[in-house]
Amino acid sequence: MMNTRSLRFRITAWYAGLLAGTLLVFGASVYLGLERYLDWNLQRTLAGECRAIGTQLLSQLPDKDVTWLTREITEAYAPEVNGLFIRVVHQEGEVLYLSGAPKDGTFDPRRIPFPRDKEMDGSRKLQFESGNRLLINSITVTTAAGTRFIVESGAPYHQIEVVLHGLLLTLAIYMPFVVSLAVAGGYWLMRRSLQPVDEITKRAEGITSTNLSERLPVIRSGDELERLSMSLNRMIERLDNAFEQINRFSADASHELRTPLTILQLELEGIAQNHRRDAALGDQIGSALEETHRMSRIVESLLTISRLDAGEVKMEKSRLDLGELAASTAGEMKLLAEERSIGLRIRAENGVHVLGDRVRLQQIIVNLVDNSIKYTQVGGMIEVRVDREGNSAILIVSDNGLGIPAHALPHVFERFYRADKARSRATGGAGLGLSIVKAICAAHNGEIKVSSQEGRGSSFRVELPLSPLFVNDRPSVVLREV
Ligand SMILES: Nc1ncnc2c1ncn2[C@@H]1O[C@H](COP(=O)(O)OP(=O)(O)OP(=O)(O)O)[C@@H](O)[C@H]1O
Ligand SMILES: [Mg+2]
The missing domain is CATH 3.30.450.20 (PAS domain)
Structure with a gap:
């Protein structure tokens, strides 16, 4: 602009x-x-x-x-x-x-x-x-x-x-007049011919990896601007195809890995059954099973993310009370927190409704609270809050735990990114939880932001559009009118 x-x-x-x-x-x-x-x-x-x-x-x-x-x-x-x-x-x-x-x-x-x-x-x-x-x-x-x-x-x-002198006077009067007229006309023409560029810029700014299917407006002027917008669109199309291929690859790869992993697990469980009396072998098979479970989780997460990114997941969207959902989901995780003597507090405003997929939104809360439990020291405190802000529903999960270093903050939503590899490995994380949260947010036209201070704690803030009033909500208004 x-x-x-x-x-x-x-x-x-x-x-x-x-x-x-x-x-x-x-x-x-x-x-x-x-x-x-x-x-x-x-x-x-x-x-x-x-x-x-x-x-x-x-x-x-x-x-x-x-x-x-x-x-x-x-x-x-x-x-x-x-x-x-x-x-x-x-x-x-x-x-x-x-x-x-x-x-x-x-x-x-x-x-x-x-x-x-x-x-x-x-x-x-x-x-x-x-x-x-x-x-x-x-x-x-x-x-x-x-x-x-x-x-x-x-x-x-x-x-x-x-x-x-007469000539000088005429020139002195008319010249500024002619110049200002020409400048005003020139400016107007320029503005008119550059307006499409403004439009292209605005639209191009809004195109990210999640909406690569969108295209820039093509100005049918037959000049350089038309060529520019068309070649930009072709470039976006190539990017779109490339992204689709990458997504397809991750989705296919994870899908293909599912079956052999399940077979492997079943086989291992069978062997464990047959050699119940051999303690040493049982231990070995147990840890192998643990790793296959871990691998299954990663493969499932990858499959979820790729499908969400590709827009292939069919969302079962319904009108939900986000406060209630947060309270019940976090309530189920209370035991997990108590195991580590971490306090879990929930403060939800009443009647904050969103249009969303219950299971997916639950997953957002589970992943965020799970992180807070994992990355908060014993005796810490976690708070889940649901508020309304303008036309948005706000979900905030904050803790007073380890926090995220400033250099890691911009990357925490990337796939397989872990701020502290050694620490995460011990807690079994693959670095996919937040990628899933982000993909679910995007699928609900929402966004997620993080703020954190190392050693002080972190706060994840999810913003979702409030659900519009349903037809069912109207009768009261209609009755009042009568
Ligand atoms: N509440 C938090 N406090 C401190 N660090 C966090 C918090 N949440 C996330 N992180 C950091 O961000 C990284 C990415 O989180 P993410 O949930 O994607 O992965 P993970 O928890 O390591 O693994 P997964 O969720 O796949 O089991 C984490 O490894 C951790 O370093
Ligand atoms: Mg996690």
């Missing part, structure tokens, strides 16, 4: 960064390109004006006078109104025409210096204290009569700046 969420955030962040970067580069190039274009365009216009004044007006000068020139320029360009700067200077330095101050007062034409030699026939930029800038183009014009004039035409940069 967490991973797909962070993947979603990561990809969206990358996407947002890339998009913002691209837009920024795009905006900057548009801005710079437009600035250069407007600059070039203004220069061209100004040069055109200068040339027009030179060819159309100055060429007629010896015939026409300065007043005519002034009127013509004012009429054609209206510099004061348009905020333009125009100046015509005679080769001898006399200013023939100078435009008036523009209406908006951005510059004072009288204070504009004459172009230096290197600034002739080109453009220059002037900056005023007010911050306004003026672009001035100047050319030299030589009339047919051989007189030279300097014609200058200028316009404030201000107009270009207004356009550029």
